[in-house]
Amino acid sequence: GQNIDQPTEMTATEGAIVQINCTYQTSGFNGLFWYQQHAGEAPTFLSYNVLDGLEEKGRFSSFLSRSKGYSYLLLKELQMKDSASYLCAVWGSQGNLIFGKGTKLSVKP
Amino acid sequence: NAGVTQTPKFRILKIGQSMTLQCTQDMNHNYMYWYRQDPGMGLKLIYYSVGAGITDKGEVPNGYNVSRSTTEDFPLRLELAAPSQTSVYFCASSPPTQETQYFGPGTRLLVL
Numbered sequence: 001g002q003n004i005d006q007p008t009e010m011t012a013t014e015g016a017i018v019q020i021n022c023t024y025q026t027s028g029f030n031g032l033f034w035y036q037q038h039a040g041e042a043p044t045f046l047s048y049n050v051l052d053g054l055e056e057k058g059r060f061s062s063f064l065s066r067s068k069g070y071s072y073l074l075l076k077e078l079q080m081k082d083s084a085s086y087l088c089a090v091w092g093s094q095g096n097l098i099f100g101k102g103t104k105l106s107v108k109p
Numbered sequence: 110n111a112g113v114t115q116t117p118k119f120r121i122l123k124i125g126q127s128m129t130l131q132c133t134q135d136m137n138h139n140y141m142y143w144y145r146q147d148p149g150m151g152l153k154l155i156y157y158s159v160g161a162g163i164t165d166k167g168e169v170p171n172g173y174n175v176s177r178s179t180t181e182d183f184p185l186r187l188e189l190a191a192p193s194q195t196s197v198y199f200c201a202s203s204p205p206t207q208e209t210q211y212f213g214p215g216t217r218l219l220v221l
Binding site for chain 2: 045100
């Protein structure tokens with residue numbers, strides 16, 4: 001079967017660092033995506049990892065370990081506007097994205 | 110570029126009615142997708158298309174139909190609406206490299 005797990009909810013403080021984990025078991029792997037989705041809006045692309053290691057993009061970084069079926073999204077210098085759901089998605093062998101249920105992040109002052 | 114556009118933004122249907130959700134992209138992308146998102150759940154793929162004239166089923170295709178007569182358009186058809194189809198529907202497109210998907214703003218559908 002195909003399964004993507006990530007925590008349902010997380011809370012963090014403005015200015016802090018937060019790490020959102022994602023583990024996956026899928027038939028085939030062509031890459032892992034992270035999307036941000038504000039309430040009532042469409043998902044927007046954050047990052048794409050296909051090789052092991054860390055990809056850094058401003059305040060956001062994403063890590064991938066293919067052997068462990070594991071990824072995380074790291075958000076630094078949290079801002080109130082970072083309050084959103086973060087979706088982990090794996091690009092499977094059939095050419096489509098398989099999404100996790102998302103992690104709802106609340107940033108408190 | 111307008112990106113991916115969807116119409117309508119919101120619709121209420123009665124059980125048994127039919128409707129078509131429209132999706133258009135102006136980025137000349139080969140790949141297009143239809144997802145549904147239920148509250149607290151991830152996106153589930155309904156149908157996808159790798160190019161004009163080619164469509165394939167995703168994870169939850171029952172109760173839906175699609176067509177892809179042009180590169181730009183990928184309409185989703187509900188023939189007999191059921192309460193279980195109450196959801197938010199997102200259309201997306203991606204280039205051949207598929208390094209990202211661009212999502213439309215979504216259509217909120219309520220079936221009563």
